[in-house]
Amino acid sequence: MMDSLLLILMLIAVLGVGSQWVAWKFRLPAIVVMSIAGLLAGPIFGLMNPEEAFGDLYRPFISIAVAIILFEGSLNLNFKEVKGLGKPVFRIVTWGAFLAWIFGSLTAHYVAGLSWAVAFVIGGIFIVTGPTVILPLLRQSKLKPTPAKILKWEGIVVDPFGALLAVFAFEFILFLLADGRDATALLFFLLASLFAVVLGVVFGKVTGWMFESGHIPEFLKSPAVFALVIACFIIADEVKHETGLLAVTAMGMTLANLGISSIRDMRHFKENISILLISTVFILLTSSLTMDTLMDVFQPAIIGYVLLMLFVVRPLSIFLSTVKSGLSLQEKTLVGWIAPRGIVALTVASYFATILADEGFAGASLVTPLTFALVFSTVIVHGFSIGWLAKKLNLSSEGNPxxxxxxxxxxxxxxxxxxxxxxxxxxxxxxxxxxxxxxxxxxxxxxxxxxxxxxxxxxxxxxxxxxxxxxxxxxxxxxxxxxxxxxxxxxxxxxxxxxxxxxxxxxxxxxxxxxxxxxxxxxxxxxxxxxxxxxxxxxxxxxxxxxxxxxxxxxxxxxxxxxxxxxxxxxxxxxxxxxxxxxxxxxxxxxxxxxxxxxxxxxxxxxxxxxxxxx
Missing domain, CATH: 3.40.50.720 (NAD(P)-binding Rossmann-like Domain)
Structure with a gap:
């Protein structure tokens, strides 16, 4: 295993960007190539373990990277884009997410054998798809506008809500189990979430005003946005863990809908940074896994849970939430199948695995292998099937250039x-x-x-x-x-x-x-x-x-x-x-x-x- 931190940083960058290039060259799903590269460099060949090498900087770096990726994705969420798609998008990010939480939690309890507390926390985490996995797939699969927009909006909007839902479930469970049932912590979480939304909107409006009024010169706009996004995320996250993702999503959506002239340049800069961070973070997370975690993935209970999440929970939640929404059967089928989990699921689950274990909840040891099994399975299955299924359902614009x-x-x-x-x-x-x-x-x-x-x-x-x-x-x-x-x-x-x-x-x-x-x-x-x-x-x-x-x-x-x-x-x-x-x-x-x-x-x-x- 490499001892030099500089060598590890070099290998992470080379594997991340190299995976993106291989995916582009051979028309493969980028997230699949990155995941395989990380596994080969980490647990399989033992070249590096970034979590050990980075020490205390490991989790803060990943958190900030996820925040920037989520902000870049939310910069594309202009409400004009969903004109005519408001009903299905709204239903999927509300009722669809709620149903996915309930069905996923029941599956985690009855199939994977997790306790009710752990099941409802993990169920909240797994409603997310996220821009780290959805945007690269959409970039390569050439879907028609309707399913592409729905998947993009769902991935970006539900991403912070999944993390918040897991926090809410955890706080609510502690509230029910605590002596005296003090609701202070639960009320604080709800107020912190509201504060995060307001903070993001304020940061977005202030950033837009400074840009349009000329208070920030052109050469400082990109660095200024970069710094403001990090500040917005950290302020909200320090008030309450995981609310920072909600804050940067609100900030990005606010900027996207202000109609400022700098938004296009800002979007391109953030997209370049986002691609680099996605590549880096995927390599970091997969190469930090252990062989024990990989072996736990093959437990029958975990395999059964993954299969039900793929073939029952996701399709059922989408079909039920989009009844009379105007979507065709083909569009429902595609959206109901495509739900790859990514960086947010891995990072939030790893955080709660430690917390739940410290609280003594049964089944907490299965959280990490269960998360990796679902993330890797959905990345592989959905990454390779989205183009084929879209063509079969006549929802692909793939054809002659x-x-x-x-x-x-x-x-x-x-x-x-x-x-x-x-x-x-x-x-x-x-x-x-x-x-x-x-x-x-x-x-x-x-x-x-x-x-x-x-x-x-x-x-x-x-x-x-x-x-x-x-x-x-x-x-x-x-x-x-x-x-x-x-x-x-x-x-x-x-x-x-x-x-x-x-x-x-x-x-x-x-x-x-x-x-x-x-x-x-x-x-x-x-x-x-x-x-x-x-x-x-x-x-x-x-x-x-x-x-x-x-x-x-x-x-x-x-x-x-x-x-x-x-x-x-x-x-x-x-x-x-x-x-x-x-x-x-x-x-x-x-x-x-x-x-x-x-x-x-x-x-x-x-x-x-x-x-x-x-x-």
Missing amino acids: GVLIVGSNRFTNALAKTMKELGIPAVVVDSSWDRLNGARKAGIQHNHCEILSEQTEYTMDFTPYDYLLTATEYDSYNALVCSTFLPEFGRKNVFRLPKQNHSGDHLVDIDHTIGGREVFTPTEGIEELKYKLKSGYVLRKTSLTERYLYEDYMRDREQETVLLFVLKQSKQIEFFTEDLETTATAGDTIVSLTPPSKEFNKIKEKLEEKRNGKS
Whole structure:
């Protein structure tokens, strides 16, 4: 086992980020890869035990990390997002959570053999799913908007309530068992929870006011939010343990609904920090387990408890709580199946395992293995099944990678129509009904909206689209849209047309760090492309074979041909750009803007073939 704390920190970071990369590269659930990496480094090979190495800093670090992750998730909870979903979301986070608590507690008592006190505490903990597990799954599974939003809201809103419910159950049990039945502690817990909500709202409003009024400079905004989140969490948690999570959730939701201009930048910064912390904390928790805990997982009572939680408790609580809520049977089935437990369940359960054992409650020794069994089982089962089940229930937007095209004109409409013929999901977005008229007539999927508007985030589903292409007549607008959506699509998937020299906004130059990659050729702006189409150029699809290779195509094409993109056999799209070399192999399709002479010669050849065939 490693003795150096620096080496352990290095290994945690490498395993955490490395697991995220492996998951992205091979399209695996990230939480599954991280859990396996932590188990291999910890109890299986014994390379490290972070809980022993960190000592007294172990639990405070994990608590603060969870608070930041929960705050980052709550920054996405804008009430506009649940427009039309208010009833099912409200029912699931209230009645659904309550039913899950009752059913889970009964299962823990009668199946796992826990005492009533321990069963109701553990039942409260296990109603949580949480952003640490739900958000990575949603990021990879490409669910349709309705189930994705419901799962996200449930995961983030119920997360602090699960911890509070466990505290409430514990305090209530102590109240019932204590001599004289003093209700002071129970009343203090309720007041502390109310204080946490008020504190979070105040912190959120004060933060928003300071940002908008200019009291905090731009370069200090991210560090300031970071410090304020930690302060909000610790103040509430010092008043009463576990209420800090409620405080940071209230703070994040308050900021998300203030409509301040800094929220998008803040969200991206927090998302980057959150991904790093999720990776780190999962490795910390799984590598700190012992072999004895792992072996206890295989007890029949624990296995039976996990199976009932998976196949009975969760589906039943969702189906009962969403009666007449407007959700379809498919949506109820998916939401009723997906409930992976994560960091909050592990951390809160480990805290209560010690407390319950000190109080002498029967079954307290089973809390840790029971928690790990449920966390690891749900992470594995739900991580691998969410994509498959969503496809079976027709709730997945997974398919061929799509293209979101900004700007409707003769060229983009022709490009979108060609993509549609190739089976590529493509949508043309424009803020002008007049400009969209051509797209409507051509039967192309289109969306009338301002792509930079906050409302578009809630009215348009971006899930099917992996690539962004901006092709309006204004170069500065194209660059602005690309820069805005770089975090969502990734730098390698954001493209814009080359600058125009004689039209548009006459933009002289664009810094190389701004906007996306320039596509096609450095001289072909939107006006040139539109003019070529008007002059008789056509979009042509050329399939490569073993007999007709990429080198043959490049040799035969006319010099004026504008190369647009390659549709690979894997259905991935590679746009032709100046800074990246694009190649194609047999089975790929090259799409190009071809001069009329080439097409005229093709028509002549076909006519000759027909004449020869008749004669």
